[in-house]
Amino acid sequence: MNPGHRLKKGLFSLPAGRGALTDGIRTALLAFSLVAALFLLQGKILINLADEGFLWYGTLRTACGELPLRDFQSYYPLRTACGELPLRDFQSYYPGRYFWGAGWFRILGDDGILALRLSTAVFGACGLTFGLLVLRRVMRSYWTLGLSGVLLLLWFYPRYKVFEPAIAMAGVYFGVILLERPSVARHFGAGVFVGVAAFFGRNHGAYGFFSFLALILLIRFRMGGMGLARRLGAWGTGIFVGFSPMILMAVLVPGFLDALVDSIMVIFRLGGTNLHLPVPWPWRPPPWAGGAISRLQAISTGLFFLALPIFYGAGLLFLVLVRGSTLRERAPLTACVLVGAVYMHYIFSRADLDHLALGIHPMLMGILCLAFSLRAGSRQKAATVMLVLLTICSLFSIGVASPYYIKIARVRGPLEKVDIRGDKIWMSPYSANLIRSVKRISEEMAGEKQKLLIAPHWTTFYPILGRISPLRETYFLFRETEARQREMTRELDEQGVDWVILGDVALDGRDELRFRNTHCLIWRYILDNFEAVQVEGLPKNYQLLKRKG
Secondary structure, eight states: OOGGGBSSSSTTOOBOHHHHHHHHHHHHHHHHHHHHHHHHHHTTBOOOSSHHHHHHHHHHHHHTTOOTTOOSOOOSEEEETTEEEEOOOOOOSOHHHHHHHHHHHHHHTOOSHHHHHHHHHHHHHHHHHHHHHHHTTTOOOHHHHHHHHHHHHHTOOSGGGTHHHHHHHHHHHHHHHHHHOOOHHHHHHHHHHHHHHHHHOHHHHHHHHHHHHHHHHHIIIIIOOSOHHHHHHHHHHHHHHHTHHHHHHHHHSTTHHHHHHHHHHHHHHHTSSSOOOOOOOTTSOOTTOOSHHHHHHHHHHHHHHHHHHHHHHHHHHHHHHSOHHHHHHTHHHHHHHHHHHTHHHHHHHTOSHHHHHHHOHHHHHHHHHHHHTSOHHHHHHHHHHHHHHHHHHHHHHTGGGSHHHHHHTTBTBSOEEEEETTEEEEEOHHHHHHHHHHHHIIIIIIOSSSEEEEESSOTTHHHHHTOOOSSSOOOOOSOOOHHHHHHHHHHHHHHTEEEEEEEOOOGGGOGGGSHHHHTHHHHHHHHHHEEEEOOSSSOTTEEEEEEOO
16 A cells, blocks of 8 residues: 555555555455455355255245235235235344345346355445455555455355344444544444344344444543533433334334344244354364364364454453553454454354354454554564464364365265256265155155145255245244244144244254244144155155145
């Protein structure tokens, strides 16, 4: 970067004028190029039959005119591009990500799995741009910035949840610009970000609210300036504006407000936000860590889990002890600490590799900011060593879980191509045979006009088969109330469901999470009203059932 374009001297100064615009465009091009390369490399490899379908199915239904979250069934038809379909509600994420995907379906003229992955890749590229704009403040070399982008990109896993790291990195960026110049406009902009983030996920809204509230208080009482009421007023107005699509839906769409409240209250009913898993500390490898690569993956993953509380604990102590002027000078590090610390709740709520990947980006950025902020004499060496160490650990941790590694290393045997609604996807022989078997059941036995229920976790089969779930639930994960289960049995009768593909799966090896225990009334209803049909191709813990009579 040309020093002449800087506003002031110093490592953390910002480019100004045309230099800023050029630098931003180059950074965005770098981010989009990296994401495009990753998409071309592994966009057609593997498919998740559970969680990925949760996003795909909801996006398809949204594209057909339905609304996420709404907890009632309308009997009035809605004419859409998909034909005349009854409105049908379903379990869902918050609307933002569905609207994003549905919009890209319209742009691309395609609603297949690759179109969905392309839409999430574009969102991820936007998030990576924000992350690199933060790192650009402490990195002069585009080569170093590119290598750092590769590191952040390694942790874009799983790909159907790229929204999480993208929003987290955007949060860090908005925190940085607020620290650099805490004007009324930037407080308002920070609020708009929090509101938009909440539209994509209630967790992002909560994390953004608390992290930016802490940031605003820190700026006011450590850096001075305008009064707190003015800051909070601008910020709160921004939140209202950013969250206005959800507010309008709650006001204008019948039943949506009740569903929104229920989506929040269910957290208290379940007593948590996720299914807990023990933390895989490096000294406590999981049972699956058998071979050398598995052991290295377990140790590397455990080291990252260990680094999280150490980094954020030290970072928060740093924020307490340093002078207010230092907070502005160290704006990237400060924002990484305050924004990233709250994401530890998400990571440790279900301490596995997936959730680590979804919340680790602020810490990785913070470590790089710290390394590159050292004095000039030692900065390059220390930063290079740190970047190399992080990349190596990441390759052994998340790298060996990537679809591309699974394909080239033949972790699941030689993969084969399978046609998924016109998209050719590489997958294991097991998954390929399973998809062919379920397709055969759908076409030859259940038929197009007969309703089919698939439980508990194979959500992806609904879009693969081109079917609509007869229940709003597509993913039977948590224990359901007896009242709702009775409603389900009535809906199954009213919908005329004649076929069921039913699994007996102990998720996480926990017997209490089997469908027969989380939905015992539905289980009993199916066994009483359906009979087993012999069929080949289903796993031993799954069965095909047909309604009696």
